[in-house]
Amino acid sequence: MAGNTNLHAANRAKKDEFYTQEDDISNELKHYKAHFAGRTVFCNCDDPFESNFFRFFALNFNAYGLKRLIATCYDGSPVAGTQLSAFDSPDRLRTGIPHKIVITEVTDNNGDGAINLADAEWLIKNDNNVLTRLNGNGDFRSPECVELLREADIVVTNPPFSLFREYVAQLVEFDKKFLIIGNMNAVTYKEIFPLIKGNRMWMGASIHSGDREFQVPDSYPLNAAGSRVDSDGRKFIRVKGVRWFTNLDYPQRHDDLILYKTYSPQEYPKYDNYDAINVDKTADIPCDYDGVMGVPITFLDKYNPEQFEILGIDRYIEDNPNYGHRFKINDKEIYARILIRKIKK
Numbered sequence: 459m460a461g462n463t464n465l466h467a468a469n470r471a472k473k474d475e476f477y478t479q480e481d482d483i484s485n486e487l488k489h490y491k492a493h494f495a496g497r498t499v500f501c502n503c504d505d506p507f508e509s510n511f512f513r514f515f516a517l518n519f520n521a522y523g524l525k526r527l528i529a530t531c532y533d534g535s536p537v538a539g540t541q542l543s544a545f546d547s548p549d550r551l552r553t554g555i556p557h558k559i560v561i562t563e564v565t566d567n568n569g570d571g572a573i574n575l576a577d578a579e580w581l582i583k584n585d586n587n588v589l590t591r592l593n594g595n596g597d598f599r600s601p602e603c604v605e606l607l608r609e610a611d612i613v614v615t616n617p618p619f620s621l622f623r624e625y626v627a628q629l630v631e632f633d634k635k636f637l638i639i640g641n642m643n644a645v646t647y648k649e650i651f652p653l654i655k656g657n658r659m660w661m662g663a664s665i666h667s668g669d670r671e672f673q674v675p676d677s678y679p680l681n682a683a684g685s686r687v688d689s690d691g692r693k694f695i696r697v698k699g700v701r702w703f704t705n706l707d708y709p710q711r712h713d714d715l716i717l718y719k720t721y722s723p724q725e726y727p728k729y730d731n732y733d734a735i736n737v738d739k740t741a742d743i744p745c746d747y748d749g750v751m752g753v754p755i756t757f758l759d760k761y762n763p764e765q766f767e768i769l770g771i772d773r774y775i776e777d778n779p780n781y782g783h784r785f786k787i788n789d790k791e792i793y794a795r796i797l798i799r800k801i802k803k
C-alpha cells in the first residue's frame with residue numbers, strides 16, 4: 459500500500475514537470491509591462507537553472523523596471539538541477555538542493571560592456587548573497603516560501619497542476635497579484651469558479667485556443683499524440699486547454715464581443731432543468747436576448763466584464779434543482795455551461 463502511495467506520488471510529481479517555453483512567457487508578459495515597474499516578482503515553483511520564467515525576468519530585469527526578482531526551487535522535483543538548462547551554471551551549483559535566488563540589480567556585472575543574461579549568470583556564480591540554500595524543501599506552502607510570498611508583489615509561474623486549487627487559494631489568501639498557467643477546466647472547480655464569477659481572476663491575454671508545447675523530463679513517456687524529440691534530444695509534449703490565469707488587468711479584456719445572431723426559440727432552446735437558453739458557441743450569443751444564457755466555458759476567452767455578468771456555472775448553482783448535475787435538453791446532457799446575462803448599457 460505504502461509502495462502504491464509512493465508510486466502515485468512519483469507519478470504525480472512526474473506529471474507536474476512541464477517546462478514552459480520562452481515564447482509563451484514573453485507573448486503573455488508583454489501585455490503587462492506597466493504592472494511590473496518597481497515591483498518584486500516571485501517565481502515560487504521555479505528552479506532558476508531550469509525555468510524560463512526566471513530566465514525571462516533576469517533578462518528583462520531592467521526593461522521591466524523590476525525592484526527584485528526571487529525564485530525558489532522545490533526539491534521534490536525529480537529533475538531538479540539535472541537536465542533542463544535555462545542557464546549554463548557550474549556543477550557546484552547544480553545540487554538539486556532547494557535554494558532561492560534573489561536579484562536586486564542587474565548591471566554590467568561581468569564588465570563586458572553589455573547588460574544582459576550573462577550578468578545575471580555572473581551574479582549567481584559570484585555573489586554569495588544571490589543564491590542561498592533554503593532551510594526547508596522549497597514547497598510553496600513552507601514557512602520560508604510564504605515569508606517570501608509576503609514580500610512579493612506579483613507571482614508569475616506555471617505551478618504544479620495537481621496542486622492548482624491550493625496554489626490559487628494561497629495567492630488569494632495573501633492578496634497577491636499573479637499571472638500563472640493552468641488548465642481551462644480549472645474554472646469548473648468549486649474553489650476556482652467563484653473567483654472568476656467575482657471578477658477576481660480572469661483569463662490572460664495570449665492563449666485562447668489550441669494546445670501548447672512544454673518540455674518534459676527525459677524519463678517522460680512520449681506516447682501522447684503531438685509529442686516530439688528535438689535534434690538535441692529534448693522531449694516535448696503538446697497540452698490542450700492551457701490558459702493563463704491572472705488578476706492583472708489588460709486593455710483587450712474590456713473589448714466588446716461583436717454579436718450578430720438574433721434570438722429564436724428554435725435555435726436557442728431552454729434547458730429541461732434550468733430556466734436559461736442554451737448557446738453552443740460563444741460567437742453565436744444572440745445580440746437581442748436579455749435573459750439568462752448558458753455558454754461554453756471558452757466564453758471566458760472573450761469575456762468583457764462591462765458587457766456581460768457571470769451568474770453561475772451548471773454544477774454549482776445553489777438554486778439548481780439538479781445541483782451538481784449538468785444541464786439537459788431533451789434529456790441529453792450538455793457539456794459544462796457558464797450562465798451569463800448581458801449588462802444593460
Ligand SMILES: C[S@@+](CC[C@H](N)C(=O)[O-])C[C@H]1O[C@@H](n2cnc3c(N)ncnc32)[C@H](O)[C@@H]1O
Nearest residue numbers: 474475476477478503532535597598616617618
Ligand atoms: C508545471 S512545472 C513548471 C516548472 C516551471 N515553473 C516552468 O514553467 O518551467 C511545476 C513545477 O513545480 C514544482 N513543484 C511541485 N510541487 C511543488 C510544491 N509543493 N512547491 C513548489 N514547487 C512545486 C515541480 O517540481 C515543477 O518543477
